[in-house]
Amino acid sequence: MLQVDNLNVYYGAIHALQGISFNVNEGEIVTLIGANGAGKSTTLRTLSGLLRSRTGSITFKGVDISSMPAEKIVEAGISHVPEGRKIFAPLSVRENLMMGAYSRNDPAEIQETLERAYRSFPRLKERAGQYGGTLSGGEQQMLATARGLMSKPTLMLLDEPSMGLSPILVEEIFRIIVEINKQGTSILLVEQNAQMALSVAHRAYVLETGRIVLSGVAKEIADNPQVKTAYLGV
Amino acid sequence: MPEKSDLPAAMSGISRRRRPPLAWVGNGFLIIVAVLAAYVLVSNLAKNPIEFLQNVLDGLKLGCVYALIALGYTMVYGIVKLINFAHGDVFMVGAFTSFYAVSQFNLHQWPQMLFPAIPAGISLVVGSFTVILLSMVVCTLLAITIERVAYKPLRDAPRIAALITAIGVSFFLEFFGALQFVFSPRFIPYKSPFDTTAWYIQGGIHPIVSGQSSPDNTISFSNIFLIILVASVLVQLFLQFLVRRTKIGVAMRAASFDKPTARLMGINVDRVISFTFAIGAAFAGLGGVLYAIAYASIWTQLGILPGLKAFVAAVLGGIGSLPGAFVGALIMGQAESLTMSYISTPMRDAVAFTILIIVLLVKPTGIFGEPAGEKA
Ligand SMILES: Nc1ncnc2c1ncn2[C@@H]1O[C@H](COP(=O)(O)OP(=O)(O)OP(=O)(O)O)[C@@H](O)[C@H]1O
Numbered sequence: 001m002l003q004v005d006n007l008n009v010y011y012g013a014i015h016a017l018q019g020i021s022f023n024v025n026e027g028e029i030v031t032l033i034g035a036n037g038a039g040k041s042t043t044l045r046t047l048s049g050l051l052r053s054r055t056g057s058i059t060f061k062g063v064d065i066s067s068m069p070a071e072k073i074v075e076a077g078i079s080h081v082p083e084g085r086k087i088f089a090p091l092s093v094r095e096n097l098m099m100g101a102y103s104r105n106d107p108a109e110i111q112e113t114l115e116r117a118y119r120s121f122p123r124l125k126e127r128a129g130q131y132g133g134t135l136s137g138g139e140q141q142m143l144a145t146a147r148g149l150m151s152k153p154t155l156m157l158l159d160e161p162s163m164g165l166s167p168i169l170v171e172e173i174f175r176i177i178v179e180i181n182k183q184g185t186s187i188l189l190v191e192q193n194a195q196m197a198l199s200v201a202h203r204a205y206v207l208e209t210g211r212i213v214l215s216g217v218a219k220e221i222a223d224n225p226q227v228k229t230a231y232l233g234v
Numbered sequence: 235m236p237e238k239s240d241l242p243a244a245m246s247g248i249s250r251r252r253r254p255p256l257a258w259v260g261n262g263f264l265i266i267v268a269v270l271a272a273y274v275l276v277s278n279l280a281k282n283p284i285e286f287l288q289n290v291l292d293g294l295k296l297g298c299v300y301a302l303i304a305l306g307y308t309m310v311y312g313i314v315k316l317i318n319f320a321h322g323d324v325f326m327v328g329a330f331t332s333f334y335a336v337s338q339f340n341l342h343q344w345p346q347m348l349f350p351a352i353p354a355g356i357s358l359v360v361g362s363f364t365v366i367l368l369s370m371v372v373c374t375l376l377a378i379t380i381e382r383v384a385y386k387p388l389r390d391a392p393r394i395a396a397l398i399t400a401i402g403v404s405f406f407l408e409f410f411g412a413l414q415f416v417f418s419p420r421f422i423p424y425k426s427p428f429d430t431t432a433w434y435i436q437g438g439i440h441p442i443v444s445g446q447s448s449p450d451n452t453i454s455f456s457n458i459f460l461i462i463l464v465a466s467v468l469v470q471l472f473l474q475f476l477v478r479r480t481k482i483g484v485a486m487r488a489a490s491f492d493k494p495t496a497r498l499m500g501i502n503v504d505r506v507i508s509f510t511f512a513i514g515a516a517f518a519g520l521g522g523v524l525y526a527i528a529y530a531s532i533w534t535q536l537g538i539l540p541g542l543k544a545f546v547a548a549v550l551g552g553i554g555s556l557p558g559a560f561v562g563a564l565i566m567g568q569a570e571s572l573t574m575s576y577i578s579t580p581m582r583d584a585v586a587f588t589i590l591i592i593v594l595l596v597k598p599t600g601i602f603g604e605p606a607g608e609k610a
């Protein structure tokens with residue numbers, strides 16, 4: 001469903017992504033792992049239209065989206081939950097969720113999605129009127145994920161959803177990711193926590209300084225000796 | 235600007251150390267000024283309460299006009315962090331648009347000219363609304379154009395570049411308007427779409443015959459005063475509704491907090507910015523028409539001082555905050571009116587900028603302002 005070919009992205013003179021290619025199939029969880037500064041967030045930002053690639057193509061459901069503006073890409077069905085959650089602090093929890101549904105128009109359907117989000121994340125319902133900025137880190141991650149679902153994406157890009165969470169919450173968030181995937185949304189998951197990511201993903205790519213150095217079925221990647229020493233700390 | 239202070243420590247030791255050693259000199263000076271001002275006000279209130287109240291009403295009228303301008307400053311600043319100095323000149327264009335619509339095209343009489351059967355009163359109300367609406371539309375289009383041509387290309391440039399451009403646009407509008415074949419450089423007697431009538435209160439409300447002044451020691455007010463007051467309050471309520479309850483309004487708040495993330499939500503940030511300029515300009519246009527009706531004479535630099543005072547009002551209230559702009563504008567109106575009456579007329583403009591300096595020294599974030607950095 002998502003096909004990325006030979007993507008090259010620059011920050012000024014910095015060549016951040018050096019010709020990466022990968023794909024995500026319908027119904028998959030694919031994880032992108034790599035050290036700090038490898039270019040994982042850059043990849044997601046390029047997919048969602050916040051950054052422009054200099055060369056290469058991004059095809060989503062058969063359409064080239066590499067020069068589409070970010071707001072159109074959301075409409076096309078890709079939702080990006082950014083690194084660091086990026087909750088709108090001065091908006092209420094409910095308003096944050098409604099912004100997630102900005103690309104949709106039918107109020108009744110949006111209301112239904114909102115209620116579904118409240119059912120999946122009861123804590124958010126309790127805090128609906130509270131400012132997003134006053135939530136705890138874990139609650140903010142729940143909100144960011146729920147907000148990302150409000151556009152009814154067919155592909156979700158998750159950038160380090162486990163960052164800064166306690167082990168119990170990490171378990172919880174990965175359980176939610178699997179749940180979202182089971183309901184039919186494909187997922188591209190960027191993680192520092194390679195072990196967890198590899199345990200839920202179907203396939204994995206390893207990114208090193210802007211290049212993909214390894215790819216394959218998640219279990220095999222997890223058993224790869226190099227990956228074990230570099231990312232799994234075994 | 236103070237640094238973000240989310241730590242309790244910032245409020246105790248750290249911030250105290252950062253204060254300059256002679257801060258008490260400035261504070262002492264401010265206290266003396268405040269005491270003197272309070273003395274002047276209280277003694278005049280005691281001397282002649284009716285006259286004092288009249289001055290407060292005059293200040294309210296000014297303040298409500300400033301409020302209509304200030305909200306444009308504050309909303310635009312909130313979303314693009316730009317002090318749009320051309321905003322006062324958009325206000326001026328609003329006044330001129332209505333002047334030409336009325337004096338050249340008799341737009342304020344269109345209902346009766348098209349349908350002679352319509353009663354004169356209704357025709358006048360509908361006609362005047364049309365004139366105001368036209369001015370608002372012209373200002374909106376002007377502001378959208380300015381944003382597109384002058385500010386949008388500089389969106390990623392250093393903020394000072396856009397600020398200088400805004401000053402340039404402001405001068406351009408003033409001096410282009412001053413050309414003979416545009417608005418001309420002269421003061422022009424304003425032709426109002428409707429007559430101003432005034433009343434005075436003395437055991438009841440009595441009309442003032444035009445050409446005569448109200449009896450001594452009475453309070454007087456005019457229809458345009460009431461219109462300005464109502465318009466200003468309604469606009470404030472409308473904007474509160476807009477930013478709290480509508481999709482585009484919440485998107486404005488989201489985009490002013492974090493533009494990239496707003497785009498990830500599917501918000502077309504460019505369109506939201508255009509919309510913000512448009513709303514601000516529409517109400518500046520409304521303010522321009524009402525101001526011209528109330529003060530009866532127009533010229534191309536008419537927007538400069540009200541614009542700057544509205545800017546001070548927005549800073550005083552906490553730039554970025556809508557209620558702040560309103561409250562700030564009301565304070566500015568009072569300061570100006572009371573200064574004019576009890577200190578000296580030429581001081582009326584100086585006092586506005588004195589307030590600006592004091593706000594920047596004492597509380598740069600203004601009355602309703604959040605700590606800087608939070609909105610960055
Ligand atoms: N705005 C920017 N300007 C210049 N260079 C940038 C910018 N953003 C990222 N980079 C550089 O691009 C490279 C890739 O950054 P990116 O944020 O994609 O890494 P990452 O894999 O997400 O790392 P982390 O795990 O720390 O989040 C880094 O070397 C980084 O310094």
Ligand SMILES: [Mg+2]
Binds near residue numbers: 040041042083
């Ligand atoms: Mg990253």
